[in-house]
Amino acid sequence: MKNLKLPLLALLFFAAFAQALQITTTALPDGMAGVSYSKYVKATGDVNYWYCTDTDDLPPGLHLDIDGEITGTIDDDAQIKTYTFTVVATDDEDEELARKQLSIKVILPPKPVITTTSLPNGTRGYEYHKYVEEATGIVSEWDYDGDLPPGLYLDYDGEITGTINDDAQIKTYTFTVKATNARDVDTKQLSITVEAPHRPVIITTSLPNVKLGIYYDEYLKATGGDITWSYVSGELPEGLEFYVSDGSVYGRITEADVVAKTYTFRVKATNSLGSVEKDITITYEAPKTPIIANSNTLTNGVVGREYGQLLYLSEVTPSVWEKIIGSLPPGLEIDYDYSYGYIYGVPTEVGTYTFTVKATNLADLSGTKQFTIKINAVLQKPTISTTALPNGSVGEIYLQQIEATELADWNIVEGALPPGLYYDYDYGYITGVPVMAGTYTFKVKATNDAGNSGEKQLSITIGTTPSPIRLPQVATRGNISVQTDANSIMLSNLQSNTKIEVYNLQGKQIYSVHSGNSQILRIPVQTKGMYVVKAGSQTMRATVR
DSSP, X not given: OHHHHHHHHHHHHHHHHHTSOOBOOOOOOOEETTSEEEEEOOBSSOOSEEEESOGGGSOTTEEEOTTSEEEEEOOTTOOSSEEEEEEEEEOTTXXXXXXXXXXXXXXXXXXXXXXOOOOOOEETTSEEEEEOOBSSOOOSEEEEEEOOOTTEEEOXXXXXXXXXXXXXXXXXXXXXXXXXXXXXEEEEEEEEEEEOOOSOEEOOOBOOOXXXXXXXXXXXXXXXXXXXXXXXXXXXXXXXXXXXXXXXXXXXXXXXXXXXXXXXXEEEEEETTEEEEEEEEEEBOOOOOOOBOSOSXXXXXXXXXXXXXXXXXXSXXXXXEXXXXXXXXXXXXXXXXXXXXXXXXXXXXXXXXXXXXXXXXXXXXXXXXXXXXXXESSOOOXXXXXXXXXXXXXXXXXXXXXXXXXXXXXXXXXXXXOTTXXXXXXXXXXXXXXXXXXXXXXXXXXXXXXXXXXEEEEEEEEXXXXXXXXXXXXXXXXXXXXXXXXXXXXXXXXXXXXXXXXXXXXXXXXXXXXXXXXXXXXXXXXXXXXXXXXXXTEEEEEEEO
């Protein structure tokens, strides 16, 4: 009996060891042809090295990094189908710990939508720079037919740029711009009127309203070419400045005692043929009490699985978020960044937990709301609990989470978001700045790691208002890879001297640099949250957790 017992214990030990690590990812979100893709394969324990048994089985343009991230940009001409492949997890000795067959369905991106309806005049002999704007951010090629003013050209990223020839005819040049992606083509007839150099004319009369805590960046418009700006007199709200280098009003109001009213200031525009002065107005809106927009029941969690829940306000404004009553599930904590809060961590105990959260803005106005989170022992089928989405306005920041009963990966399987908005496929956030009015209907799908899914058709109506802020568009095709850790964004595959810009969700540029000769760049960030990264002609989302 003694001799039999030892081999039996050894077998049980090795069986337990062999089963110690499991690949928990069972489903991956769909990918779009021509669009960057990033998703980590997850396991229950430590993995030294990940690899794919046959990289040709992945959608073309994607690869599996050694840290378990499936990343890259799916080729424009990738077949629209489901790609099935096998991933393998290994230990420090390169011994196989586990393997699993996974699949990614490649779908077509939304049709491109050119939103630019008119272009500013140009001046003979002067530089001209203007982007043709497109709503989805998924354009693989820009082209045009017709006549651009001599000296101008349409760049690969949709910018009309160059210097108009000194002998260009004084007339209107008409041409048709074409934006192409893997799904379709959109065209728009546009024109540029070339003028002779003349004394400046300031077009702007009033600027969009400014709000407490929101970064502001607006340019005055003028014609005449090669203009030098100067500030003459008047008053701007404290926190904003007029930049004579480019004729912009820039800054952020942070003090609660700034008077809410309409401010008037006078500027002067000068070129070689003369100068002109004009009064400009800007209105500072009175701060409002924060209203927490989440429903009272937050997404369920699972013991041992990473949890992330966005907390947001009905109107974006910088706020401090804190728990004031009750208890969060053990393993979770609350933090905040600029305009939203988030609950994150790894739950450790099953149960239902109720607590109250407070959001306090810069004017010391507070809003509170009671929430409940249920922590389960195992994954459940997700049910999408959001039944309707709030309206938005052209030019106004939009931030909304589509909520589900369980944590899930998200896809839009039918229809399209309003132009200017984009979707966070990890947590179901819709964010951005709408650029076109209308009602937009789409269907979302939530899928968890067990392969369970739920679908819901939703719509967003966008109304018209002036546009105070623009975010860079997202998901431009390219080869640059983006990764994040707890306090930085990492870019790789950079070309020489690539210009890098990082924006937060309010459209504020927080970082700008050229990469020089380095192919890899690490960008430090001080706060967790979602960012938009523009690297050359490629634009990507990055979430620092």
